[in-house]
Amino acid sequence: MANYNFITSSGKEIPVIINTKRGLRNITLRPKVDEPHRIEISRPWLSTDSAALRFMEQKRRWLERIFANAPQKRHLVSGDVLEIFGTSVKVVFCSTVRSNKIENQPDGTRILFVGGDERLLESRVRMFIKQELMHQIKDLIHKTPRDFWPKRICLRDTTSRWGSCSSTGTMSFSWRLAFAPFDVMRYVVMHELAHTKHMDHSQAFWATVRELYGFGIERAKRWLVQNGGKLHEYL
Numbered sequence: 001m002a003n004y005n006f007i008t009s010s011g012k013e014i015p016v017i018i019n020t021k022r023g024l025r026n027i028t029l030r031p032k033v034d035e036p037h038r039i040e041i042s043r044p045w046l047s048t049d050s051a052a053l054r055f056m057e058q059k060r061r062w063l064e065r066i067f068a069n070a071p072q073k074r075h076l077v078s079g080d081v082l083e084i085f086g087t088s089v090k091v092v093f094c095s096t097v098r099s100n101k102i103e104n105q106p107d108g109t110r111i112l113f114v115g116g117d118e119r120l121l122e123s124r125v126r127m128f129i130k131q132e133l134m135h136q137i138k139d140l141i142h143k144t145p146r147d148f149w150p151k152r153i154c155l156r157d158t159t160s161r162w163g164s165c166s167s168t169g170t171m172s173f174s175w176r177l178a179f180a181p182f183d184v185m186r187y188v189v190m191h192e193l194a195h196t197k198h199m200d201h202s203q204a205f206w207a208t209v210r211e212l213y214g215f216g217i218e219r220a221k222r223w224l225v226q227n228g229g230k231l232h233e234y235l
Ligand SMILES: [Zn+2]
Pocket: 191, 195, 200, 201
């Protein structure tokens, strides 16, 4: 598959992914404004990539408007430092790295090396962070008594809630908790675990949270209220 870019009038390069589909009559364009921004084009088997690109050009004004109105995030570039899991981690792109990993440097800094296609840096970092967070959440849960354990855990990108617990036993967490201090993330996990016993926020519920989390619940809650918005800044 060839690589194409859509270059906006402000100079932003948006990757274009062209797929062919049997039985398709027309070229369809799908601008994607979630990260990473991209344009997905499906074209009929018998047409050509250049016909698809010409069609995209005809829709330029519409596409430009869509990407100009997309929610603004700070774009992550190689060399940026992220606060993840309570520590500073520098993200470094290195095309030869095979599996993304954090390495401790002799000078004490921590570097997340990310390989592959540099245009996919953000999505790779996001994937790495989610995997790592899932790991840590499971670790924390496995240290609690078994009757608190959920049936299933999933990560979401919600702006309204840090965690939720369904009556069917699925526990959901915002993956952005990875950008919070470790104890704040731990608080949200323990809060949801306590909901497996109490579906309300009664005194009995808070007593269970305290049992699971220990002291400092108020501090963790306050941190989320004061800093929660910042967890959506990147990626
Ligand atoms: Zn709750």
